[in-house]
Amino acid sequence: MTARLVLVGCGHMGYAMLAGWVGSGRIAAGDIVVVEPNDAFRDRAAALGCITASGADGLPADIAPEIVVTAVKPQAIRDVLADYARFGNGATTFVSIAAGTSVATFESLLGENTPVIRCMPNIPAAIGKGMMVVYANAHVGAEARRFVADLLAASGEVASIDDEKLMDAVTAVSGSGPGYVFHFIEALTAAARTAGLPAETAARLAVQTVYGAAVMAAESGEEPGVLRQQVTSYKGTTAAALDVLMGEERLTRLLIEAVEAARKRSIELGS
Structure with a gap:
């Protein structure tokens, strides 16, 4: 059987990426087995035109995919990979x-010569606005790197790192x-309601303000600090609020603490 890609797991993130690949035309649905x-979850993959199977035992014996993407929970990865060991130590690249x-986990289960790309996406990939960061071991060929990067680009921005240890920091940031930003929107909405705004108006102001500021930060070419200064009049309303947020570096210190907690948890999940 000819199939360029096998996607293992089609939950929220797996489906978001799959829809981006197919919708962008980067790969034909018929070249993907989910x-x-x-x-x-399997039915919605089939609705995109993909070939589907309920388990690894449903894959044809002669299938030889270029890429196997594993989109399953970290706690299940060892059990899942055991079913795909026949593709290890060969031409198939695992993502x-x-x-x-870690990449070492894949190598230990699939063979030390297995090409492996580790990727950390985020949930905005579901709308093509994600951030994907990748690390590849030495066995990944140039063609596979390009193909995977092109697929990932359908879901947003793609960056690469050369030191796998940094992936825990990538995960945390x-x-x-997005969870941090969603909570900030929640908090800003609550503050708006406390200030007297109706619930619907408060929510709309919070979401659009964060969205607009993020787009401006991405497209203006200016550093965020410069933009902050541009909207902060001397002794104005923004300055009064920033005195609270920036006093004693409150927000910065809180985010450093939050990111460190997430980074440590990422390390724990990999141990």
Whole structure:
């Protein structure tokens, strides 16, 4: 059977990436086999035109995929990989999006010569605005690197690192980061309601303000600090608020603490 890619797991992140690949035309749906035990998740992959299977035992004996993407929870990765050992130590490149799971884990389970790319995406990949960071071992060929980078680009921005140890920091910043931003929106909405605004208006102001500021930061070419200074009039309203947020570096210290907690948890998940 001819199939360029096998996607193992089609939950929220797996499906978000799959929809981006197919929707962008970077790979034909018929060239993808999705392995997913959940009926509803498998059905939505089939609706995109992908070939589906409920388990690894449903894959044809003669299948030889270029890429196997594992989109399963870190706690399950060892059990799952055992079913794909026949593709190890060969031409198949494995791509992992399991937080905290090292390349060495894949090599120990699939063979030390297995090409492995470790990727940390985030949930905005679902709308093509994600941040994907990759690390590849020495066995990954140039063609596979280009193909995987092109696939990932369908879901947002792609960056690479040369030191795998930095992946825990990547996980803590961009992988978990959307959760921090969502909570900030929650908090800003609550503050707006406390200030007297109706609930619907408060929510709308909070979301659009964060969205607009993020787009401006991305597209203006200016450093965030410069933009902050530009909107802060001397002894104005923004200055009064920033005195609270920036006093004693409150927000910065809080985020450093939060990112460090996430980084440590990423390390724990990989041990």
